[in-house]
Amino acid sequence: MLNNPWKTRIIRFAHLHQGQSVPTATLTGSSRSILGKTIHKRTFMSPSTNWLNRIKGEIRYDEPIAHHTSLRVGGPADIFIVPEDVSDLQLIFKNHGDMPLFILGEGTNLIMNDKGFRGIVISTKNRFKEIEPPVFFKNTAGEEGAVITAGAATKMSYLVKNLAKYSLTGLENLVGIPGSLGGAVFMNAGADGTEICDVIRSVTRVTAEGDLETLKKSELKFEYRKTTFPTKGGIIVSAELELKKGDHTEIQNTIDSHLVRRKSKQPLSLPNSGSVFKNPEGDAAGRLIEEAGLKGFSIGNAGVSIKHANFIVNKGEATASEVIEIIEHVRDTVLEKTGVGLETEVIIVGER
Numbered sequence: 426m427l428n429n430p431w432k433t434r435i436i437r438f439a440h441l442h443q444g445q446s447v448p449t450a451t452l453t454g455s456s457r458s459i460l461g462k463t464i465h466k467r468t469f470m471s472p473s474t475n476w477l478n479r480i481k482g483e484i485r486y487d488e489p490i491a492h493h494t495s496l497r498v499g500g501p502a503d504i505f506i507v508p509e510d511v512s513d514l515q516l517i518f519k520n521h522g523d524m525p526l527f528i529l530g531e532g533t534n535l536i537m538n539d540k541g542f543r544g545i546v547i548s549t550k551n552r553f554k555e556i557e558p559p560v561f562f563k564n565t566a567g568e569e570g571a572v573i574t575a576g577a578a579t580k581m582s583y584l585v586k587n588l589a590k591y592s593l594t595g596l597e598n599l600v601g602i603p604g605s606l607g608g609a610v611f612m613n614a615g616a617d618g619t620e621i622c623d624v625i626r627s628v629t630r631v632t633a634e635g636d637l638e639t640l641k642k643s644e645l646k647f648e649y650r651k652t653t654f655p656t657k658g659g660i661i662v663s664a665e666l667e668l669k670k671g672d673h674t675e676i677q678n679t680i681d682s683h684l685v686r687r688k689s690k691q692p693l694s695l696p697n698s699g700s701v702f703k704n705p706e707g708d709a710a711g712r713l714i715e716e717a718g719l720k721g722f723s724i725g726n727a728g729v730s731i732k733h734a735n736f737i738v739n740k741g742e743a744t745a746s747e748v749i750e751i752i753e754h755v756r757d758t759v760l761e762k763t764g765v766g767l768e769t770e771v772i773i774v775g776e777r
């Protein structure tokens with residue numbers, strides 16, 4: 426290999442699926458450093474991947490996904506793209522071919538397996554964050570409200586606090602959910618009797634075919650921690666939310682009390698991925714796990730939180746395998762001791 430930046434080196438990807446064309450690439454001298462990491466701009470030569478050269482955003486290779494998830498576990502993604510704009514997203518969806526895609530928001534509901542992801546991970550993180558000023562209206566009953574449009578990468582807590590500035594009410598219960606708006610819409614995130622679907626008016630996404638479409642709320646189906654779109658795949662780029670005008674002090678007090686409650690009940694000082702299991706109808710997964718005597722149960726550096734039994738925490742250099750072994754053990758033990766079959770809420774992805 427030659428170090429001279431004017432010369433090029435050939436890079437072959439080791440992890441591609443059988444039958445997938447090898448994206449032979451040249452590593453050019455144009456590298457830059459972001460957060461202490463050197464990012465090399467590669468020029469693809471294979472006809473099946475040369476579309477990557479047209480991406481305006483950032484492309485990283487073998488990017489450790491552990492750096493992008495709240496649980497801090499997970500292996501590398503072969504290709505990690507931080508798109509610049511919607512046209513980058515359309516380019517990816519229209520051209521990725523057989524290469525698997527995964528959408529990453531804030532990674533707060535995610536376990537990436539230790540061997541990582543063979544394909545492309547799209548991160549919305551650094552773009553799609555704009556919040557448009559609210560458009561106020563009065564309904565026929567004379568009640569004041571507003572419609573606000575926010576980018577998919579907007580952090581939920583930031584969004585809720587932003588709404589409070591305009592005395593807009595409806596999402597206070599979701600403050601403290603550490604994910605993005607896109608992730609919240611995809612998961613139909615909720616807390617204390619409120620779900621994001623309660624305030625959604627429309628969702629704009631790039632479809633699996635690469636088309637930009639806006640879907641009205643009535644075109645979406647919402648369930649507990651799940652939103653179903655008319656067609657599968659694609660990526661949410663923004664959502665339009667409808668809120669009511671409320672009392673500023675009341676909204677602020679609700680926000681403050683939720684943040685205090687979360688801090689006292691959740692193990693926020695250790696890396697975690699939120700609730701691991703969905704709450705079964707009429708019960709709480711945490712209560713069942715505690716009843717099964719599993720609080721504190723550990724494998725390696727991962728363990729069931731002492732503070733909240735439905736959280737698994739990373740106590741050091743935990744691996745995804747350790748976390749998944751705990752999940753399996755918890756599921757088996759709870760079933761054996763209580764007869765309840767727990768279903769995971771966290772998304773588990775990648776090669777084990």
Ligand SMILES: Cc1cc2nc3c(=O)[nH]c(=O)nc-3n(C[C@H](O)[C@H](O)[C@H](O)COP(=O)(O)OP(=O)(O)OC[C@H]3O[C@@H](n4cnc5c(N)ncnc54)[C@H](O)[C@@H]3O)c2cc1C
Nearest residue numbers: 528530531532533534604605607608609614615661698699
């Ligand atoms: C401490 C803590 C507390 C939490 N409390 C709650 C809670 O009270 N209620 C609750 O519901 N959840 C909670 N969560 C879980 C998590 O924060 C939410 O599910 C959140 O909505 C996930 O958003 P994210 O951006 O992190 O998504 P990610 O974890 O990055 O992704 C989750 C899923 O959404 C998909 N996705 C993400 N962005 C997009 C997009 N733009 N377009 C299409 N698909 C997308 C991903 O592909 C993946 O399948 C908590 C998590 C933690 C760590």
